[in-house]
Amino acid sequence: MTVKTTLAIRTARADADIVPTQSHRIRMLDGKFNGKLQKLMKAETTPAPQKTLAALADKYSRVRRQTGALCAPLKTEDYVIQSMEDVSPTKWHLAHTTWFFETFVLAKYDISYEPRNPDYAYLFNSYYVQAGERFSRPHRGLLSRPGVEEVFAYREYVDEHMFRFLNSPVALEHPDVLHVLEIGLNHEQQHQELLITDVKHVLSVNPLHPAYCAGTSVPVSEPLDMDWVAVPEGIARIGHDGPGFSYDNEGPAHRVFLEGYEMATRPVTNAEYLAFVDDEAYHNPVLWLSEGWATVEREGWMHPLYWKRTDHGWQEFTMGGLKNMDMHAPATHLSYFEADAFVRWAGWRLPTEFEWEHVSEDRTLNGHFSDERLFHPQISSKYAPAGSFHNLFGSAWEWTGSHYSPYPGYRAAPGALGEYNGKFMYNQFVLRGGSVATPSDHIRATYRNFFPGYARWQFSAIRPAR
Secondary structure (H helix, E strand, C coil): CCHHHHHHHHHHHHHCCCCCCHHHHHHHHHHHHHHHHHHHCCCCCCCHHHHHHHHHHHHHHHHHHHHHHHHCCCCHHHHHCCCCCCCCCHHHHHHHHHHHHHHHHHHHHCCCCCCCCCCHHHHCCCCCHHHCCCCCHHHHHHCCCCCHHHHHHHHHHHHHHHHHHHCCHHHHHCCHHHHHHHHHHHHHHHHHHHHHHHHHHHHHCCCCCCCCCCCCCCCCCCCCCCCEEEECCEEEEECCCCCCCCCHHHCCCEEEEECCEEEECCCCEHHHHHHHHHCCHHHCHHHCCHHHHHHHHHHCCCCCCCEEEECCEEEEEECCEEEECCCCCECCCCCHHHHHHHHHHHCCECCCHHHHHHHHCCCCCCEECHHHCCCCCCCCHHHCCCCCCCCCEECCEEEEEEECCCCCCCCCCCCHHHHCCHHHCCCCEEEECCCCCCCHHHCCCCCCEEECCCCCCCCEECCCEC
């Protein structure tokens, strides 16, 4: 029997099941897990590994519920659309993050585990070659089955088995489980961000300009001057080196010499970027990298992704629908090519990732993150805890001029999880700081995000240097 035939039969059986509503699932998940956590969280006499496991088990509950909450405003039809190759359907995000725990935790460490549907390993693998064959990424939107309810049932099935496993002695017999679980939780938080940015793109192609959620408010930015902070030359220590989670691409920590430079106190605003547009910059090849100009011509770019020129002036598509453009808000959804062309036009440059990390070192991670559920970047003095830099963390990822490359001494981890970061160190550029779609406990100064130069559906902005 072929994989396709097997999948059709199993999906038909699964779809016949009666599945609780989504909101009920979230409450049920919370109730089951909170009860079981009481057994895990005993007192100070609990051994260190068990305390760590209990903390991660608590985070597992919170992260999985947060993913469900982000989906709560969506219509069923919203879950299945793939509006371009870089966008994945929402239900695929839900299934893929579940597949991660199934594949790298349950299937490896729980000998009693039986997959709900073995064919899901093929459908919901992303790029882990060592984990098996994968369904074509550009065609994820063609998968009408399994349906949305079945995907939620799959999540519930895996969660139930994760509950049992995390409460079993077996979990403590394998110390590496803790690390894999932590990677899985951070992986799901990354997909929470992708889910939001993908949903925004899906909604944006609809000529009705629907809002993500009825009554979604769009914050207004403060009109703040752009000042410059001078940073003297010197040796800086770069990379993660200490307690707490980090990805392998954040290390090893090492030293770099930085020439003296200046960094802007806030990101570039819509008004400032509009001057670039009005100066016919999208028609001037001198400002662009060769590949950037080829992209502009091929794609017909005339302005940032979600901008729209109307009879009423410039408007911008937001998670609250089409709104009049806030000229004081950070110019967002810019590709590396656009960011690079803008700073060249302005007589500035993009900071290196090392300069960015150096100015952000030891600063409070205060910013506009997904916790606020206000999925539109803003510039505000309340996000300047250090006094000199506004919105250094959160609001929008900030492009750097650095290629995404390995640090000195970097070695990818063995096995399929070693494919997580290292194999993408080619033709990508580094972004720093997080965005409105990033959970606040997912970011740090050493975090290296990366995308190809043409990508602009992410919340990405410009903080210039000179």
